[in-house]
Amino acid sequence: MLKLYKLLKPYTLYIVVSLVLIFLQTTSDLYLPTLMADIVNSGVMKGDTDFILKTGGIMLLIAAGGAVCAVISTFLSAKASVGLGRIIRDKVFARVEGFSLHEFDRIGTATLITRTTNDITQIQQVTFMIMRMMVSSPLMAIGGILLAYSKDKALTGVLGIALPVLALTIFLVARKAMPLFKAVQVKIDKVNLVLREKLTGIRVIRAFNRMEHEGARFAEASLDLTNNYIKVNRIMAFLMPTLMLIMNLTTIAILWYGSIRIDQGRMDLGALVAFTQYAMQIMFSMLMFSMMFIMVPRAQASAARINEILNSRPDIEDPRQPKTVRELRGLVEFKNVTFSYHGAEQPALNDISFTAKPGEVTAIIGGTGSGKSSLVNLIPRFYDVDSGSVLVDGLDVREISQGELREKIGLVPQKAVLFSGTIADNIRYGKPDASGEEIREAAEVARAAGFIAEMKDGFETLIAQGGTNLSGGQKQRLSIARALVRRPEIYIFDDSFSALDFKTDAELREALKKETLQSTVLIVAQRIGTVMDADQIIVLDNGSIAGTGTHQDLLTSCEVYREIVSSQLSGEEIA
């Protein structure tokens, strides 16, 4: 957690001023019982009303001063702790943005959400508490003991017994509660995970009538979290009355022993009143301090989870001295590429070599799971190869900055992803400074202009979160328009035409041809119809290349291709 506290630097002044104010507030709190003792001894006992009023007035002023200090210091420490939360959130967000897909796969989305929200809130709260307690509690405890001792040495013996008993009780309870507090974050992760799956998969859940099953899964995760909280609260519920009991017994012991000492003429009444108040202040400060000890471990667990993200070095980073080439435009080469996902037993791609040239269409076809998406994901460097190299414009993608590399690429992913905003915003995502004309043109080529025109607000129509108010094919066409608008050197269509009907698919590819004359086009597809006209077809089988060539070449040379073709086309169509 200390590591995260380095981020508090911009708030140093707030913290220092706040701590000074808390110091003043605590000192004023400590001074009040002594004044009270004076009122009892010199005012009440002697019937001196003037003294009572004068000292009472001073007490009021000191209490008011303390209250002002408390308000300002609370405001400043709240500002510093909330500010820390914001800084950490920004840092975590920026770090997660730099994650490679491997890291997303490894850590998981649900826990990333908990870490960015709940874990940071924990740290925020504890930071606030620490700022409030770290000066006031020790000062109150030590100052209180010294002042109590100055009032009556013998009576301090009572505290000598009460305080260790109090400390021991707190220690025993904290030892039981700490692991439960620490477990809370992991259990919240689980609830988030189930909830996220439930919300994103709601259609499938309903279609398969799995509401009960999902409900049970959620109930299980939620119950686990609830039980944990119940256990924690049971312990805390035990702690509070026990501590109050110890405190009240201590007060009784002080009053009893104090009255004996007053009887013996060894102590005055004022000192007893002050002593009782000091004893309360000491015990309360210990109580608050103990709260901190219980909350800190949970925040520490949160800090460890956040540090895990902040310290993770992305396994895909820009080279120190990125190279740039401008002579070639969009040439993609794979040289003996082998690639495996983390933890996978077998490589997803095996010794892949081919060249995709500008002005040509290279199609990649193969059965499900044959490695088509894995192959195209290596071009924007979403993953790094195990061996071999992927070259763009003659340079290894690891030698180019990721920004520059991806600038060249227009990717249409397998699953269309849209963002909340208007249709125009979504197309403009591909080129932030695109003009209205460019957006319209891209939509036209992507065969999206027709359905956009039919919408009430045309290009200004709002897209619901995740694009739920559009059909699969419409979403896909918008995501194609988004790639087209940036006029990239390399187009990657990852199975992007499968959501379109045959007619639209053919029309769209025809329109694309004119647009992509100078570019390198890679099309991943399942349908033979989509790839037949390509300049080059790469047939993937189980992560390896089974054949490369044109449709006609492959019909004669590649058994796997022939099988795919015969499973989809009639004899006449093949001929």
Ligand SMILES: Nc1ncnc2c1ncn2[C@@H]1O[C@H](COP(=O)(O)OP(=O)(O)OP(=O)(O)O)[C@@H](O)[C@H]1O
């Ligand atoms: N993120 C991942 N982590 C681990 N393994 C993965 C991951 N993505 C894909 N795989 C595995 O890699 C192999 C190739 O998957 P890939 O998605 O490239 O196939 P594909 O040919 O595009 O399939 P489809 O046509 O069904 O989309 C599969 O065996 C798959 O299980």
